[in-house]
Amino acid sequence: MAIALAVTPAWGADAGAVLAKGTTIVTVNIGGGINMDAPFKATDVSFINGGARFGYLPFDPLGPGILRGSVEVGLEPFVQLYLEPAHVSQEGIKAVGRYHFISNAPIVPYVELATGVMHSNLKIREIRSRHAFSLEAGTGLSYLLTPTLAVTAGYRFQHFSNADAEDPNTGINSNIGHIGLLFLFR
Numbered sequence: 001m002a003i004a005l006a007v008t009p010a011w012g013a014d015a016g017a018v019l020a021k022g023t024t025i026v027t028v029n030i031g032g033g034i035n036m037d038a039p040f041k042a043t044d045v046s047f048i049n050g051g052a053r054f055g056y057l058p059f060d061p062l063g064p065g066i067l068r069g070s071v072e073v074g075l076e077p078f079v080q081l082y083l084e085p086a087h088v089s090q091e092g093i094k095a096v097g098r099y100h101f102i103s104n105a106p107i108v109p110y111v112e113l114a115t116g117v118m119h120s121n122l123k124i125r126e127i128r129s130r131h132a133f134s135l136e137a138g139t140g141l142s143y144l145l146t147p148t149l150a151v152t153a154g155y156r157f158q159h160f161s162n163a164d165a166e167d168p169n170t171g172i173n174s175n176i177g178h179i180g181l182l183f184l185f186r
Contacts (some may be wrong), residue, residue, distance in 0.1 A: 015105035031178030059134030092118025
């Protein structure tokens with residue numbers, strides 16, 4: 001009950017002020033995913049993942065009306081633990097760009113792009129190299145609980161492969177869902 005009273009929704013929050021130039025954002029995420037190519041031609045792959053994103057808002061909010069938003073750039077170290085086909089891991093770091101649509105605070109939709117490098121113990125017929133690259137695109141919602149705290153949930157499409165550095169290189173395409181907490185610092 002004390003937490004509910006201490007964390008009052010930011011109904012009157014000006015997201016332009018909360019997500020203003022110079023804001024640092026730390027996000028902690030957990031999630032999971034499945035290979036979207038299976039069962040057609042690919043190995044069944046499922047995983048859980050987690051990580052943190054360290055972001056920064058380098059610009060003043062931009063755009064008109066409902067498109068008004070803040071640009072976030074950041075780095076996202078992560079760990080992905082495979083449940084199928086074997087209990088192995090994948091670790092890496094991604095560069096992330098996110099655009100927060102700020103006109104409907106306290107609800108803040110976003111779109112994002114990410115690319116990264118990773119080390120993996122996953123050995124499947126589509127990719128057998130220890131090093132791989134990822135490309136991701138996603139969307140989601142953040143809900144501002146206070147001017148310094150938000151909950152977030154989203155979806156990402158993930159493609160990872162070894163960029164033809166080794167054979168085979170069919171790559172894996174996955175659907176990922178994630179939830180987390182977003183901390184804002186000025």
